[in-house]
Amino acid sequence: MRTITHIDRMQKVSDDLKKEGKTIGFVPTMGFIHEGHLSLIDIANKNADVTVASLFVNPKQFTPTEDYRCYPRNLARDKKLLKKRGCSIFFYPDVDAMYSKYFKTEVYVRNLSKLLCGVRRKTHFKGVTTVVAKLFNILKPDIAVFGQKDAQQVIILKRMVEDLNFDVKIVIGPIIREDDGLAMSSRNIYLKKKEREEASVIFKSLKEAEKMIHDGERNASRIKKRMRRMISTKKSAAIDYIRIVETKELRSVNEINGEILIAVACFFGKARLIDNIIINL
Numbered sequence: 001m002r003t004i005t006h007i008d009r010m011q012k013v014s015d016d017l018k019k020e021g022k023t024i025g026f027v028p029t030m031g032f033i034h035e036g037h038l039s040l041i042d043i044a045n046k047n048a049d050v051t052v053a054s055l056f057v058n059p060k061q062f063t064p065t066e067d068y069r070c071y072p073r074n075l076a077r078d079k080k081l082l083k084k085r086g087c088s089i090f091f092y093p094d095v096d097a098m099y100s101k102y103f104k105t106e107v108y109v110r111n112l113s114k115l116l117c118g119v120r121r122k123t124h125f126k127g128v129t130t131v132v133a134k135l136f137n138i139l140k141p142d143i144a145v146f147g148q149k150d151a152q153q154v155i156i157l158k159r160m161v162e163d164l165n166f167d168v169k170i171v172i173g174p175i176i177r178e179d180d181g182l183a184m185s186s187r188n189i190y191l192k193k194k195e196r197e198e199a200s201v202i203f204k205s206l207k208e209a210e211k212m213i214h215d216g217e218r219n220a221s222r223i224k225k226r227m228r229r230m231i232s233t234k235k236s237a238a239i240d241y242i243r244i245v246e247t248k249e250l251r252s253v254n255e256i257n258g259e260i261l262i263a264v265a266c267f268f269g270k271a272r273l274i275d276n277i278i279i280n281l
């Protein structure tokens with residue numbers, strides 16, 4: 001695996017690969033690699049000739065009160081895991097190179113960025129869309145692979161790609177989970193023992209919602225109420241939101257019909273965890 005830190009070099013390497021007729025599969029990450037990230041590497045390997053993973057802890061997607069400074073990092077381990085999984089290029093740019101002191105341009109997907117996670121994390125998605133637009137311009141990938149764990153991110157990035165005509169195909173990988181159902185996440189490292197045990201209730205509440213719908217329930221309020229009650233039995237849980245929305249505009253639905261997203265964000269101690277399921281009726 002080749003490590004590239006300079007933006008110019010990365011652009012040149014991508015250009016050369018394209019000239020050779022090679023397709024590029026791209027997996028953007030913030031590092032502290034886990035099986036969720038590695039599953040996306042597998043998908044890139046399958047769908048493109050060359051897999052590039054980036055590691056960039058993007059300051060612009062952290063709101064001022066969040067954990068940018070203490071975000072978990074382990075560069076040596078990350079590189080080892082990515083290499084072992086068949087990633088060919090590791091792009092690891094510097095913050096000051098990505099955002100010079102004159103930096104002024106931002107990409108913002110209206111409305112969608114304000115809802116769900118955007119209520120609490122007001123500038124988060126603007127940071128995501130801005131950095132992903134930059135990375136797309138640097139790497140010029142044929143496909144870019146993102147995880148369904150971040151369901152709203154996927155919806156926003158697909159909107160951005162379509163609206164701004166980025167010549168890249170977005171591919172979505174399924175949510176990879178721990179044995180008890182907890183969605184893998186770099187921030188799970190923050191969980192204390194009891195919090196870690198209790199955190200599996202998020203997925204259990206989503207499965208319960210799925211079962212209610214399977215058994216004929218169509219009223220969104222009743223489903224959310226049952227989920228809220230389940231999660232609230234856990235002492236360390238502080239619910240941020242439980243929402244049932246349609247997947248185009250992220251508008252709340254009263255009745256379950258068509259394609260809907262059930263999304264949860266919940267604090268366990270200092271870790272804010274998210275999870276979701278999509279249901280298609």
Ligand SMILES: Nc1ncnc2c1ncn2[C@@H]1O[C@H](COP(=O)(O)OP(=O)(O)OP(=O)(O)O)[C@@H](O)[C@H]1O
Nearest residue numbers: 029030031036146147149150175176184185186187
């Ligand atoms: N459990 C998972 N299953 C599938 N994809 C995942 C999973 N966790 C993260 N991803 C995806 O990996 C990519 C990089 O995400 P990121 O580096 O932010 O990891 P993360 O685990 O979400 O970290 P954090 O919890 O700090 O946000 C994103 O596309 C994200 O959706």
Ligand SMILES: [Mg+2]
Nearest residue numbers: 030150185186
């Ligand atoms: Mg993440």
